[in-house]
Amino acid sequence: MEQSLFASDIRSIFEALSLLKGIKTISLAISVSTRLLVLIFERMMSQSPFMWNGHAPRIILLLTSGVIPVLVFFSKRRRAQNLDDFPTVGCSFGPSRCFSNFYVGASRFLVDAPGVLKEGYEKYGNKPFKVATMLRWTVVLTDPQHMVEIANAAEEDLSFREAMKDIMGVDDALKINVGSPDHDLLAELLKSHIARNATKICAEVQDELLTSLETVLGNESDDWTSIPALSTVSRIMVQTWQRFFVGYPLCRNSEWSSLVAKIHKDVAISSVIRRLVPSWAFPFFARMASNLEANVDHATMLLGPAVEACTSEMDEYAVPNEKKFDFLARLVRRSTGEDSLLRNLTARLLGFTIAVSSTPSNTLTHALYHLAINPEFAQVLRDEVDPIVQRDGWNIQSVAKMSKIDSFLRESARINGVSSLGFFRQATRDLSLSDGTFLPEGCTIAVSLPPFHRDSTTYEAPDEFRPFRFSDNPEHSITTITPQWLFFGYGKHACPGRFLLTYQLKVMFAYMISAYDIRIGDEWTSRPPNFIFGEGIVPNLSAHVSYRRRRDAH
Structure with a gap:
């Protein structure tokens, strides 16, 4: 039940964000996605605290500082391919190369991948679509x-x-x-x-x-x-x-x-x-x-x-x-x-x-x-x-x-x-x-x-x-x-x-x-x-x- 409520809370954040069609600024995207990462990490710690060897406070500090979102942004921008022909599922604030679109979408996929993929399949059937993951844009085939x-x-x-x-x-x-x-x-x-x-x-x-x-x-x-x-x-x-x-x-x-x-x-x-x-x-x-x-x-x-x-x-x-x-x-x-x-x-x-x-x-x-x-x-x-x-x-x-x-x-x-x-x-x-x-x-x-x-x-x-x-x-x-x-x-x-x-x-x-x-x-x-x-x-x-x-x- 806890897991379902957590995923529901995350989804509610994205539903609210979807109303903000004009999100373009890096600062807002960093703020939103960093908070999501902290929620994710806290959830992982609560389920399995033994994994983190006492290093969790330092990692959370790095997450909250916004360092990781900035690092990923510049890394992904260099590696971006032109995938605009594939519809985006999970978060649509702009074109594929827009940072807010990629990073907020990737944060959602991190906690609710089954929901994102189900949404894509119900909307596009057997046609390909793309999702943002923390590693890269991925074209999904069904x-x-x-x-x-x-x-x-x-x-x-x-x-x-x-x-x-x-x-x-x-x-x-x-x-x-x-x-x-x-x-x-x-x-x-x-x-x-x-x-x-x-x-x-x-x-x-x-x-x-x-x-x-x-x-x-x-x-x-x-x-x-x-x-x-x-x-x-x-x-x-x-x-x-x-x-x-x-x-x-x-x-x-x-x-x-x-x-x-x-x-x-x-x-x-x-x-x-x-x-x-x-x-x-x-x-x-x-x-x-x-x-x-x-x-x-x-x-x-x-x-x-x-x-x-x-x-x-x-x-x-x-x-x-x-x-x-x-x-x-x-x-x-x-x-x-x-x-x-x-x-x-x-x-x-x-x-x-x-x-x-x-x-x-x-x-x-x-x-x-x-x-x-x-x-x-x-x-x-x-x-x-x-x-x-x-x-x-x-x-x-x-x-x-x-x-x-x-x-x-x-x-x-x-x-x-x-x-x-x-x-x-x-x-x-x-x-x-x-x-x-x-x-x-x-x-x-x-x-x-x-x-x-x-x-x-x-x-x-x-x-x-x-x-x-x-x-x-x-x-x-x-x-x-x-x-x-x-x-x-x-x-x-x-x-x-x-x-x-x-x-x-x-x-x-x-x-x-x-x-x-x-x-x-x-x-x-x-x-x-x-x-x-x-x-x-x-x-x-x-x-x-x-x-x-x-x-x-x-």
């Missing part, structure tokens, strides 16, 4: 034909890599060279490594996941135990992915695990700041708000012996030992030039971890909130899970039979998602789409996802959460890639690790349902609202769920 076209476009024309430089923020934060030839190494290694070792990898991930669940949750008493949902799920997910990336025993080194958790938090902070300041000012603000560089240096020291072991094996046998450090050995072997330096290799590995662990953490927490507020669904899921596990145990084949678990996760992902926008691309030259839509060089485009996932011609009652909507049709698995289901992307950049990621999700969700009773925290009477930050959709940051072990659990 036509399925456009989606398929850009998903399969050549990197030389519509660059995924260039668009993601600013969107993710990981590369700037960890000082990874996005433009290097090896930047696509993660996708390549995931595809090849998982394809060759799927059964072995799933068994190891499952072992780490179940061990982490028991370590973190435990609870042999009959009492209910309350936990912060998102941070607990994230801790377990990150721990599990460390088994895949660095192997045993480093994955269970408490010092390493603690560092990885800190670095995740540091990168999250840096990503937020990256959206508020131009690239040339980012290092200064990022250093003020996090200890990222020191933490990466510490992680480099801990990873050193494992990398040295991989290097020794390659020097001796020319082929990495399949029994240990599988992914790390391949990464070491494939890294060349500056990327092979230990510090750079560590940063790249950490970047990989962050890239693949955020989505499952958010996705599972979304589903957990749905289950906790609707505990009647738990028994339906147990009736599926328990007989399968009793008969077949926990393995790839048994988990594949859990169609209701799969459906529940997919429906939760459909309703919530992790982003309102996807398929980010940057035009590397002037070009036109097949229907004549002109995209000037340098412009960023993206696809609005809600029109696809809440299309009434595809889904009955599309705004209603129906957990078993897909359980009777195996073709509707969460990993399926179709023009109507874009959760893992589409075309050449579809998520290469989606099968392992989904296996992890299903095992963790099914195990929690089988082993524990789960309910929402006493302070909630409905599902905790999502936290919106730009196009990002994050499960409620502060909500707790309670659990207790089932005495008849198998």
Whole structure:
């Protein structure tokens, strides 16, 4: 409820501003947008104060001083493209290059992106429109034909890599060279490594996941135990992915695990700041708000012996030992030039971890909130899970039979998602789409996802959460890639690790349902609202769920 009231308050500000058609002055725009940023930041702190490491007062001081709006204004003005042919949604005080139009619109998008995108779709249908984000103007596409076209476009024309430089923020934060030839190494290694070792990898991930669940949750008493949902799920997910990336025993080194958790938090902070300041000012603000560089240096020291072991094996046998450090050995072997330096290799590995662990953490927490507020669904899921596990145990084949678990996760992902926008691309030259839509060089485009996932011609009652909507049709698995289901992307950049990621999700969700009773925290009477930050959709940051072990659990 708090989140909804906050968004409503922000929208009321913009409704009042829309009456002032003559806004042209920089001072008024700075005053309005700075106040909005302070409201946004205060809201983020109230939901998750632990993120900000005690630096919040300094950051708020910078926001209120108006420094950030001025920095962004001059940065954006230099990078502006002529996008006047696309209608503006979110704030219309003048032409695209008007500062007040850009910055006030970007402030609104930061807190109410779903509302802005819905407004654009209802007004313009399948025609492109543009929205202001803190990073830049973005051309939004909603036509399925456009989606398929850009998903399969050549990197030389519509660059995924260039668009993601600013969107993710990981590369700037960890000082990874996005433009290097090896930047696509993660996708390549995931595809090849998982394809060759799927059964072995799933068994190891499952072992780490179940061990982490028991370590973190435990609870042999009959009492209910309350936990912060998102941070607990994230801790377990990150721990599990460390088994895949660095192997045993480093994955269970408490010092390493603690560092990885800190670095995740540091990168999250840096990503937020990256959206508020131009690239040339980012290092200064990022250093003020996090200890990222020191933490990466510490992680480099801990990873050193494992990398040295991989290097020794390659020097001796020319082929990495399949029994240990599988992914790390391949990464070491494939890294060349500056990327092979230990510090750079560590940063790249950490970047990989962050890239693949955020989505499952958010996705599972979304589903957990749905289950906790609707505990009647738990028994339906147990009736599926328990007989399968009793008969077949926990393995790839048994988990594949859990169609209701799969459906529940997919429906939760459909309703919530992790982003309102996807398929980010940057035009590397002037070009036109097949229907004549002109995209000037340098412009960023993206696809609005809600029109696809809440299309009434595809889904009955599309705004209603129906957990078993897909359980009777195996073709509707969460990993399926179709023009109507874009959760893992589409075309050449579809998520290469989606099968392992989904296996992890299903095992963790099914195990929690089988082993524990789960309910929402006493302070909630409905599902905790999502936290919106730009196009990002994050499960409620502060909500707790309670659990207790089932005495008849198998």
